[in-house]
Amino acid sequence: MTAEVMATDTNWDPALSKLITSLKEAENLSNDQEIDFLKALLESKELNALVNVHTKVAKVGRDDRLAPVLSTSGQILYEVLEQLSQRCHLNEECKEAFHLLQEPHLQSLLYAHDAIAQKDFYPHLPEIPIEMDEDEETIKIVQLVKSNEPLGATIKTDEETGKIIIARIMHGGAADRSGLIHVGDEVIEVNGINVEGKTPGDVLSILQNSEGTITFKLVPSDGKGGQRESKVRVRAHFDYNPETDPYIPCKEAGLAFQRGDILHIVSQDDAYWWQARKESERTARAGLIPSRALQERRIIHERSQFEASEGDSKKGSCASICTTPPGTPMLHSSSSTSSCRQPKTKKIMYDLTENDDFDREMIATYEEVAKLYPRPGVYRPIVLIGAPGVGRNELRRRLVARDPEKFRSPVPYTTRPIRTGEVAGREYIFVARDKMEADIAAGKFIEHGEYKGHLYGTSGESVKSIVNAGCVCVLSPHYQAIKALRTVQTKPFIIHIKPPEFDVLKKTRTEARAKSTFDESNARGFTDEEFNDMLKSAERIDFLYGHFFDEIIVNGELLIAFEQIMNTVQRIENEPLWAPAAWVQ
Numbered sequence: 001m002t003a004e005v006m007a008t009d010t011n012w013d014p015a016l017s018k019l020i021t022s023l024k025e026a027e028n029l030s031n032d033q034e035i036d037f038l039k040a041l042l043e044s045k046e047l048n049a050l051v052n053v054h055t056k057v058a059k060v061g062r063d064d065r066l067a068p069v070l071s072t073s074g075q076i077l078y079e080v081l082e083q084l085s086q087r088c089h090l091n092e093e094c095k096e097a098f099h100l101l102q103e104p105h106l107q108s109l110l111y112a113h114d115a116i117a118q119k120d121f122y123p124h125l126p127e128i129p130i131e132m133d134e135d136e137e138t139i140k141i142v143q144l145v146k147s148n149e150p151l152g153a154t155i156k157t158d159e160e161t162g163k164i165i166i167a168r169i170m171h172g173g174a175a176d177r178s179g180l181i182h183v184g185d186e187v188i189e190v191n192g193i194n195v196e197g198k199t200p201g202d203v204l205s206i207l208q209n210s211e212g213t214i215t216f217k218l219v220p221s222d223g224k225g226g227q228r229e230s231k232v233r234v235r236a237h238f239d240y241n242p243e244t245d246p247y248i249p250c251k252e253a254g255l256a257f258q259r260g261d262i263l264h265i266v267s268q269d270d271a272y273w274w275q276a277r278k279e280s281e282r283t284a285r286a287g288l289i290p291s292r293a294l295q296e297r298r299i300i301h302e303r304s305q306f307e308a309s310e311g312d313s314k315k316g317s318c319a320s321i322c323t324t325p326p327g328t329p330m331l332h333s334s335s336s337t338s339s340c341r342q343p344k345t346k347k348i349m350y351d352l353t354e355n356d357d358f359d360r361e362m363i364a365t366y367e368e369v370a371k372l373y374p375r376p377g378v379y380r381p382i383v384l385i386g387a388p389g390v391g392r393n394e395l396r397r398r399l400v401a402r403d404p405e406k407f408r409s410p411v412p413y414t415t416r417p418i419r420t421g422e423v424a425g426r427e428y429i430f431v432a433r434d435k436m437e438a439d440i441a442a443g444k445f446i447e448h449g450e451y452k453g454h455l456y457g458t459s460g461e462s463v464k465s466i467v468n469a470g471c472v473c474v475l476s477p478h479y480q481a482i483k484a485l486r487t488v489q490t491k492p493f494i495i496h497i498k499p500p501e502f503d504v505l506k507k508t509r510t511e512a513r514a515k516s517t518f519d520e521s522n523a524r525g526f527t528d529e530e531f532n533d534m535l536k537s538a539e540r541i542d543f544l545y546g547h548f549f550d551e552i553i554v555n556g557e558l559l560i561a562f563e564q565i566m567n568t569v570q571r572i573e574n575e576p577l578w579a580p581a582a583w584v585q
Ligand SMILES: Nc1ncnc2c1ncn2[C@@H]1O[C@H](COP(=O)(O)OP(=O)(O)OP(=O)(O)O)[C@@H](O)[C@H]1O
Pocket: 322, 323, 324, 339, 340, 341, 342, 386, 387, 388, 389, 390, 391, 392, 393, 394, 395, 476, 508, 509, 512, 513, 514, 515, 516, 517, 518, 555, 556, 557, 558, 559, 561
C-alpha cells in the first residue's frame, strides 16, 4: 500500500498517513527490515480502525461539559472532615454535615469520581520488550546542580558484578524529583572520573569534593519506572536515631523519630530499609528507617540483654501487681483542691495466672494506623493505666463526680456475700462462684482477681452497656487488662497515668495527706520505698505496654492532671485520632 492508495481512502487517519509518508522518505535513507515491518504495521487496516475509534473517543472526551472540575475530591472530603470535626460542638448543621460526609456511600461515590477524573480506568499496558544486544549498552548522562540538599540516593557495590549501582532513590529527594536516576542504574563515571573498581566510599568522596554541576554517566537499569508511594501510615513503637545506628547504609539518608510518631511509609521495596516521612512533615524528603523485620530482630536482641540485666529485680517488684478490687466504688463528688479521700478499701493481691512474659513476646515495632473519626453519641471508653498507688482511681472518681450523667464506671462483680448496707448492683454485682468461674473461662471478664477466697472482676458486657447507653465508660484496671480491652469492639483510648519525679511525688502526696494503697487498713501515708516502687513500676509498665498508650499524663499536681484528662476527653470527642487501622472500616 502506498500514500497514493491511501489518498483515495477517505477514512484514513490523517496522522497515520503523515507517518507513512515520512516513513517513505526514511525508506530512501535506510532499507532496514525494521522499517518494512513498521510500514506494514502502519498501513494495516486494523491499526487504522483502532486509531479512528480512539480519535472519536478522544473527541467526546474533549467536551468541556464532561470534564471533571477536580480529581481530588477524596482529599478535599478529608480536609473538610478535619475542619468540621473541630466545629461539631458549635452547631447542629456542622454535626449533620460531618455525619453525612462520613457515609460510606457518599465517600465511595467521591472516590469513584476521582478514579474516573484521574483516568484510572486506562489499561496499564505491559512494558514494551526491548531486545538489546548484550554488548551494546545505552548510556545516559545526567547533570545535577549540587546544592545544600543531599542528592537523595544511595549507592552500593553490586554483589555479582562488583559494579557501583544506585541502591535507593529517596522519595521526594533531588534525584527522585529529577526523574533521571533510577534504582539499579550502574554508575560508570562521576564528573569524568571512572568509578570502576572503586568502593561506594570512594564515590562519595568524589561527590563531596565536587562543586557546582555533577555529571553522572550511568547505564540505565532494565526499565524500572518511577516508584509508587504507598499510603501506609504507622505509629512507631520505638525511638530511632540513624546517627547511632551502626548498620544504616547511609546515616545522612536516615530519618530520626520517636516512639509515638506517626510515619508515612512511602516505600517498603527493600526488605531491611523502608522509606518514610513524618506525617507532621508532609513535604519533607523521605528518609530511611529500619523495616519491621529488621527492627524485630533488634528488639529480640535488646530484650534478651534487658532481661539478663534485670535479673531478680523483676521478682522484687511484686508490689506492682497489688491492686484494689476492680472498680471499687468510691463515690465522692468534689471539685476542691484537696484529694478525694478514699474510703477504707481492702488490698487484694490478684491471682494473675498469666505473667508479663506473654507481653514480652509481642514485639513492638510499627503498628499500622488510620484516623478514627468520632461518632456523636458513641464514646470511646477511657482507660487509665498506671502503677499501683499513682492515682488512677482518684482521677476516675473525679471524672465521674464532675459529670455523673456522662462519665460512668462499670459496677464490679464479686462472689463474696452481700454485706449489711450494701445494695446489689450498686457496690457490686453479686454472683455465684461457679457462674463467675464459667464466665471468666469464657473470656467474659476484662480483668479478674481473687482476694481472701472471693473472686472480683469487671465484665466486658458492663463496659459495652455503658457505651451503648451513650456514656463515657471510665476504667482504671490493672495494666494486664489492656490486652482484653484493646479490641476493635471496645476501641478504648488508653492513658498512662505516670508518677512525677520522686520529690514532686512525695511532696504532693504528703501535702494532700494521701493514704497508701499498699496499707490494708488504709490508715497511713506512702513510704519512700512505696514511692520508689511506684516509679519502678511505671518504668516497667512503660517498657511492656508503652506502645499501647494514646496519651501520657503525669499525675503530679492533681488538679493539673485532672484538667489534662478533661482536655483529652474533649479531643477524643471532637477530633479524628490515629488508631489501629483495623478499627477503622
Ligand atoms: N496528684 C495527687 N496528689 C496528691 N494525692 C494524690 C494524687 N493522686 C492520687 N492521690 C492520692 O493517692 C492515693 C492513692 O490514689 P488512688 O487510690 O487513686 O491510687 P490507684 O492508682 O488507684 O492505686 P491502687 O491501684 O493501688 O488502688 C489516694 O489517697 C489519692 O487521693
